[in-house]
Amino acid sequence: MTATPASRKVLLAAPRGYCAGVDRAVIAVEKALEQYGAPVYVRHEIVHNKYVVKTLEKKGAIFVEETEEVPEGNIVIFSAHGVAPVVHEEAERGKLATIDATCPLVTKVHKEAIRYAKEDYDILLIGHEGHEEVIGTSGEAPEHITLVDGPDDVANVEVRDPDKVVWLSQTTLSVDETMETVDALKGRYPNLLSPPSDDICYATQNRQTAVKQMGAEADLVIVVGSKNSSNSVRLVEVALGAGARDAHLVDYAEEIDEAWLEGVSTVGVTSGASVPEILVHGVLDWLAQRGYEDVETITAAEESIAFSLPKELRRDLRAEAKAASEG
Secondary structure (H helix, E strand, O other), X not given: OOOOHHHOEEEEEEOOOOOHHHHHHHHHHHHHHHHHOOOEEEEOOOOOOHHHHHHHHHHOEEEEOOHHHOOOOOEEEEOOOOOOHHHHHHHHHOOOEEEEOOOHHHHHHHHHHHHHHHOOOEEEEEOOOOOHHHHHHHOOOOOOEEEEOOHHHHHHOOOOOOOOEXXXXXXXXXXXXXXXXXXXXXXXXXXXXXOOOOOOOHHHHHHHHHHHHHHOOOXXXXXXXXXXXXXXXXXXXXXXXXXXXXXEEEOOHHHOOHHHHOOOOEEEEEEOOOOOHHHHHHXXXXXXXXXXXXXXXXXXXXXXXXXXXXXXXXXXXXXXXXXXXXX
C-alpha cells in the first residue's frame, strides 16, 4: 500500500557532494582551460562523475586513458586519484607540461608508502583492486606493497617479517569495513603498525556518518553518484547497513524507478564526494513532483576545509611545453 502524500518526506544528508579534493581538481581543469586555452588533456577521469566529465569535455578538456595518448608539447592534468611515479616519467619522456591535481589526502598516503618502504616495512594496502588510487599508491613502492581487498582477503596475505608490518588504506573506503579488515590483520599480525593518522578522508567519513543517521529512519535511500565512484558505492552499502529497507545509486534523477517508492514514506537523499549539487537538486525536484516536498536536513558535521590550487597553475605551462618539445 502506497503511503499517503501527507506522510511523505525527504531526509537530506549533510555534508554531501563535493569534498575539498574534488573541488580543487575540477577547478584546476577549469583554470587550466581559462589560462592556456583548449585543448587541455586529462589522464583518466578527473573525478569519478559522468556529469562533471561531460561538462569539462564541452569546455575543451580531452580525457585519455594513458599518458602516451597526449601529443608532444601539450599539457596533461593528473586526476584527483593520484598517479604512480612511472606516469610522471612518461610525461617527461613525452615532453609534456603537467598539472598534478592529486588530492592532498591521497598525496599523504603516497608519502606514507614511500616512508615505510624506506624503513623496509611490508605495507598492507587496504583497497579495491584496479582502483586508480590503489594503482597510484602501489606504484610508489611496488616491491613493498601488498593489496588487501577486504576482510576476506586477509587469509591470503604473506609478509617477510610479522613484526615489521604496517597498514595503509585507500581514502574512499567504508570506515567500518576497513576497520574490520584491520582487526582481521591484527589477528594475524599483533604488532601491525597503524598509519600516523587515519587514511580514510574526512569527507568520506562525514558522508558515511550522515547516511548512518539518515538510513536508520529512511525506507529508501537514493545516493547520487556514478557507479565507478568508490565513495558513492560505499554510501549505498552504509545506508543498507544502517537499516534502510532499500538503497540505490543513480547518476541522474531520471534513473530513479518509480517502483522504488511503493510503500515508502521517508526517502533519504545524499551524494558522493564527486557530485555537483545541481544533480541533487534534480533528485529533490523529481521527488517533490511525486509528493515528497517536505525536506529535513540531517547534519552530521560541518566542513570548512579547502585546498590551494596546484602550484603549476601559477606558471606559463604552454611556453614550458613548447620549449621542451623544441629542445
